Amino acid sequence: MSTPLDAVFQKVRSENRAALIAYIPAGFPSQSGCAKAITALAAAGVDAIEIGYPYSDPVMDGPTIQEAAEISIKGGTNAADVFSALKTASTAGVAAVVMTYWNPIEKYGVDAFAKSILDNGGSGVITPDLTIEESGRWLEATTKHGINPIYVVAPSTADARLAQVVAKTGGFVYAASVMGVTGARNDVSVDASALVSRVKKATDLPVSVGLGVSTREQAKQVAAYADGVIVGSAFIKLLLNAKSEQEGLDAITALAKELALGVREGR
Amino acid sequence: MSIQTSEVLGHFGQYGGRFVPEALIAALDELENAHNASKSDPDFQAELAELHRTYTGRPSIITEAKRFAEHAGGARILLKREDLNHTGSHKINNVLGQALLTKKMGKKRIIAETGAGQHGVAAATAAALLGLECVVYMGEEDTRRQSLNVARMKLLGAEVVPVTSGSRTLKDAINEAMRDWVTNVATTHYMLGTVAGPHPFPTMVRDFHKIIGEEAREQVIALTGKLPDAVLACIGGGSNAIGIFHAFIQDTGVRLIGLEAGGDGVETGRHAATITGGSAGVLHGTRSYVLQDANGQTVESHSISAGLDYPGVGPEHAYLHDIGRAEYRAINDDAAMAAFALLCRTEGIIPAIETAHALAGALVIGNELGPDATLLINLSGRGDKDVQTAAQYFGIPL
Incomplete structure (x- = not known):
């Protein structure tokens, strides 16, 4: 099986650079605003987009993404909106995946969720609270529909465990750069490069680093050792702080262009 | 026919298990091992029994x-x-057990969530008794409903953090405690107060x-x-x-x-x-x-x-x-x-x-x-x- 996401990583590998991956929750800052933001990010040079399916109890997320998720849930975002955002992204020419906690998937129907990802041009799903032990039905569904099951690993993940997790993973391995929740940080810790090299010993899959990246300089640093650089909270903060929708779109476009330069300067 | 009462690999039928960030798996494994070891450790059992006799009042x-x-x-x-x-309340049974396990694991800080404040007070008590740092997360709404227990926790030396996210009640206090744990897991034990949460908590708290x-x-x-x-x-x-x-x-x-x-x-x-x-x-x-x-x-x-x-x-x-x-x-x-x-x-x-x-x-x-x-x-x-x-x-x- 090969997804648009797999193709993105082949392409960036051939260009000897890292991929830029942006995160935005569906329904944020509004349903129409989200579609515009996705289109703007794609036009500004991001290689892939993670569409968040906001969940009421996001234990892996810091205050910025929590706030965006609350806005989205209050706006009534449901699975149909998530799939619609996915379609917007894939139509705009970028690889698109969904990132969500497990309960919304289970409630929607495990097989049906995987099928809807495929049907809307999506490549896979990042499941930050789904452990490999609980993944039986999910992996059946992702295999059946040919989408990437993307798992998150952390600095605390021991090598033996890491080997088990990456063996179940498709698309890329999501390396959480620090022990902690999502949110922009001044330093993307030294843990990140150490974790990436441990992951690379365990698998040939691309490895992307998330948690904390917000500037071109940080993107450049991470791109030196990782195959993908994931940026979420920094974009969301710009949208939250913007005085108008257009100002927000302009701001994320400018940041995405900077970051796109950053991921090309790392090597 | 005997009824299956203990969990199988952390499951009770289709229920239980672990749905948590990978960052917490090592800590949950460590806790599970410490709990399992304590069950057959006569010194641990004697220490807990003595605390119950001379402190809890059992x-x-x-x-x-x-x-x-x-x-x-x-x-x-x-x-x-x-x-x-x-x-x-009954909450003291669990916190004394978990506080002893915390010491066995060499951790010096505990965090806890609380709704009514009973578990928070119990956790703060156990922390004071065994010399552990204690932070209690409590929904802002609950800190108002149960202000007396907030004062009790503070008197016992705990830090009480009012949680302002979501519905500002117990569910959100648990979210915030889990965020703290993901960040500080190397030094901190999450003293969960009920038989919910990821394995081994439902089994351990029951025990x-x-x-x-x-x-x-x-x-x-x-x-x-x-x-x-x-x-x-x-x-x-x-x-x-x-x-x-x-x-x-x-x-x-x-x-x-x-x-x-x-x-x-x-x-x-x-x-x-x-x-x-x-x-x-x-x-x-x-x-x-x-x-x-x-x-x-x-x-x-x-x-x-x-x-x-x-x-x-x-x-x-x-x-x-x-x-x-x-x-x-x-x-x-x-x-x-x-x-x-x-x-x-x-x-x-x-x-x-x-x-x-x-x-x-x-x-x-x-x-x-x-x-x-x-x-x-x-x-x-x-x-x-x-x-x-x-x-x-x-x-x-x-």
Whole structure:
């Protein structure tokens, strides 16, 4: 099986650079605003987009993404909106995946969720609270529909465990750069490069680093050792702080262009 | 046929398990290993037993509630007095066990969530006793409802962090505690207060509370010469209930009845009766029954009792419900408060409002079973913390 996401990583590998991956929750800052933001990010040079399916109890997320998720849930975002955002992204020419906690998937129907990802041009799903032990039905569904099951690993993940997790993973391995929740940080810790090299010993899959990246300089640093650089909270903060929708779109476009330069300067 | 009571790889039937960020797996494995080792470690067991004898005040006594029983169809009513434990509830059983495990694991800091404040007070107490740093997360809404317990925790040296995200109640306090844990897991133990959360918490917390049922089973037999007909307990997360149920699970003639918080009535949607009014789902790291909407978003729970005001429930209860070994019923706020008042006036015992749900259940079940029946009720906590809420409810000026 090969997804648009797999193709993105082949392409960036051939260009000897890292991929830029942006995160935005569906329904944020509004349903129409989200579609515009996705289109703007794609036009500004991001290689892939993670569409968040906001969940009421996001234990892996810091205050910025929590706030965006609350806005989205209050706006009534449901699975149909998530799939619609996915379609917007894939139509705009970028690889698109969904990132969500497990309960919304289970409630929607495990097989049906995987099928809807495929049907809307999506490549896979990042499941930050789904452990490999609980993944039986999910992996059946992702295999059946040919989408990437993307798992998150952390600095605390021991090598033996890491080997088990990456063996179940498709698309890329999501390396959480620090022990902690999502949110922009001044330093993307030294843990990140150490974790990436441990992951690379365990698998040939691309490895992307998330948690904390917000500037071109940080993107450049991470791109030196990782195959993908994931940026979420920094974009969301710009949208939250913007005085108008257009100002927000302009701001994320400018940041995405900077970051796109950053991921090309790392090597 | 014996009923499968212990978990299989962290599961109770289709419930339980681990739905957590990978960052926490190492800590959960470490905790599971420490808990398993402690079960066969005579020194650990002796230390915990000694603490219970000289600090908690165990064994807790059984009180026969004869005047209260007149309102319960004449059934014999026996109260297991967990309210007489140090700190005023069953919660101390679990925190002393977990605090000893924290020391075994070489960690110096504990974090805890609390709703009514009972677990937070217990955690702060254990931390003070064993010299651990303690941070308690509490929904901002609950810090107002239970300001007395906030002061108690502070007096005991704990830091209380009001949680302002989401519904600002217990569910959000757990989210915030888990975020802290993900960040500080190397130095910190998460002292979860109920039989929910990822494996090993549901099993471990049950193991620390099962002493309630083990004592009560012997005490009831010594007093009455037989097993009780029914064992009743209130259910929020379900720790006091699993604690008293567990020793009776193989006694299939003994009915096990959990009383959930019906709030304004399950039919109104404003309740915390997770098994009665919820559906299977995942919340806070475990699969169990959950109050959720059509999209799998958690629905806010409602109860006059802060300690039962939680949209989830322990996975072992979900399993006991599905296999038919335990029954779960909802008790509305008004029925709970009526039973609260009745116990005060007939027995001179002010129960926690949580516990009053079990007492209200006893009034119903007693009338169903009649005067020959014996009911054992877990009097899980005392009501000092609820005086303000009760005074407000009954119109007593403060």
